[in-house]
Amino acid sequence: MSATSRERILTEALRLFGEQGFAKTSIAQIERAAGLSGGSGALYRHFKSKEELLVRAVDARLADRGDWEQFLAPTFSVVTVIEAIAPTAGTVDRLVALCRIGLTRLDHDRDVTRILLRDNSIPSPLLEVFRHQEYAVVMSMVTRGLVELADDRAGEQDWDATAAVLVGALAHFWMMRDIFDGDHPADVDTDRYLRATAEMIAARLDWADPKGEDRG
Template structure:
């Protein structure tokens, strides 16, 4: 599964053959040995992604119901303002995307992946990340939380990070606009912090 994910991430799902996976995994290429473990290349991909996403490592702590995202950000950036704490939250998100680079490439760059994989991603990664980010934003807003649409705000933040990651990956590590990571994360954090401040408006037009 590890070698398959690497090849899928580097070459794309459709362009990676079963024989290539077999050879990379130390099997005899073209022997059909892979089919003793998986019914098809599609099944291999779905199971490999599901397994990798469930192996959360250091990110497991963020999933506990009692876990406080704000407390972690306070520890990372003590005595810092809201913008700096959101920058730290963005940094955690980018680290997660980097950690699962092969999967991120498969999901964000490959339009040949089988449909069942999208549901695995939706349930095992996206919904989990969205829940954590939403909770973190609400905690940061604290008494300003009000009736804001925090799910939508979290989706904007997650989308901004995913877009930045994929653009850097496509252009070999450099964003095509020449914006470095620190500048991008700070600009993103400032916009999200403004959204937090709007919570004081109690429904008034934030403009």
């Protein structure tokens, strides 16, 4: 079934906002990209303003989680998934696996990630959408994953702060790599970065064996 005019507008607007930035994208550009007559004002039959369109487009993309629904569900178990993939993995390797889930999520919604991490012209209502629909959900998943991996040490750390550090490290790596067309400016590839991040989180939580035997 072909997409409706509203659906095409949402799709093309999100793509253009991600590629060009919110301020640099015009209503006429969005209309033309959606197969409408540029400058005709047809977009306003569906949305009151460009600001409303941006919020609705991001909201719709974040709500349509697809295959990611399982990872962000309250019942998701990081340990169960990792043990199924690599049952003998050590702590650091398990953390690397958790990092890969987060980094792949950023790649999955590339346009939304670009808008939120790189565009300082976005309206404040969008920040609230992101705060509640994405960031809070992801933070909850990462925090639960860390608690699961810590097991009997779960009561010894500030899990929210640790999760925020981990999410921030992944978001920064993604953003720098995206700005530099896929290559990190420090010439550090994904595998090295994720392992370094995992090792620092392990050290922060004092999970690794003092003799280095549990570094995966």
